[in-house]
Amino acid sequence: GAVVSQHPSWVICKSGTSVKIECRSLDFQATTMFWYRQFPKQSLMLMATSNEGSKATYEQGVEKDKFLINHASLTLSTLTVTSAHPEDSSFYICSARATTRSSYNEQFFGPGTRLTVL
Amino acid sequence: AQSVAQPEDQVNVAEGNPLTVKCTYSVSGNPYLFWYVQYPNRGLQFLLKYITGDNLVKGSYGFEAEFNKSQTSFHLKKPSALVSDSALYFCAVSPTGFQKLVFGTGTRLLVSP
Numbered sequence: 147g148a149v150v151s152q153h154p155s156w157v158i159c160k161s162g163t164s165v166k167i168e169c170r171s172l173d174f175q176a177t178t179m180f181w182y183r184q185f186p187k188q189s190l191m192l193m194a195t196s197n198e199g200s201k202a203t204y205e206q207g208v209e210k211d212k213f214l215i216n217h218a219s220l221t222l223s224t225l226t227v228t229s230a231h232p233e234d235s236s237f238y239i240c241s242a243r244a245t246t247r248s249s250y251n252e253q254f255f256g257p258g259t260r261l262t263v264l
Numbered sequence: 265a266q267s268v269a270q271p272e273d274q275v276n277v278a279e280g281n282p283l284t285v286k287c288t289y290s291v292s293g294n295p296y297l298f299w300y301v302q303y304p305n306r307g308l309q310f311l312l313k314y315i316t317g318d319n320l321v322k323g324s325y326g327f328e329a330e331f332n333k334s335q336t337s338f339h340l341k342k343p344s345a346l347v348s349d350s351a352l353y354f355c356a357v358s359p360t361g362f363q364k365l366v367f368g369t370g371t372r373l374l375v376s377p
Contacts, residue, residue: 150307152307180364180365188369189367189368189369189370190308190367192364192365192366195364239307239308241308241365252310252313254310255300255307255308255309255310256307257306258305258306258307260305
């Protein structure tokens with residue numbers, strides 16, 4: 147099956163620093179990747195849709211200057227949390243959308259990245 | 265607007281008994297429906313999906329779900345629960361031709377020995 151990886155799996159940083167999270171589709175190409183945020187005991191909230199070679203589309207209420215998304219290749223999207231603050235602490239999950247005939251429109255999820263901002 | 269409702273925050277069932285996790289949806293057009301499972305501090309694992317065809321969909325780990333268009337429901341079921349099935353379950357909908365997945369709030373399944 148399609149595999150999506152995330153790196154790092156967890157990160158602790160100081161307030162004010164920036165953190166980059168990578169999302170890779172390992173065995174398929176993904177023109178579209180999605181970034182979600184999950185608070186404890188809550189559902190996944192879509193933050194943005196990342197399209198290869200173009201600007202990301204952010205959901206309402208998500209600060210695009212704070213959560214920088216780059217989708218430079220068909221297998222890699224990055225989310226950079228700039229000037230992180232404790233309220234940015236969360237579980238960030240990415241997914242990659244497959245466009246093969248057998249998996250059309252299906253999203254495959256990464257294992258998530260736990261961000262803790264001190 | 266698309267939405268998914270999971271009316272139960274938690275479902276408790278004894279091992280060996282059948283389980284049902286409920287999901288209803290609201291979407292225009294013909295939806296793609298999904299069930300995912302999440303274990304602690306892990307990403308989502310795909311269980312099953314309904315795109316078209318038979319209303320009863322069989323998925324991973326013995327789970328199945330029944331698409332009911334008239335009731336706009338897509339309940340997840342398993343004939344005999346295992347303790348290892350204890351996890352957080354999410355129902356999601358993707359409107360036809362639309363990229364985004366809209367998730368329900370999740371249902372915690374607790375299977376007791």
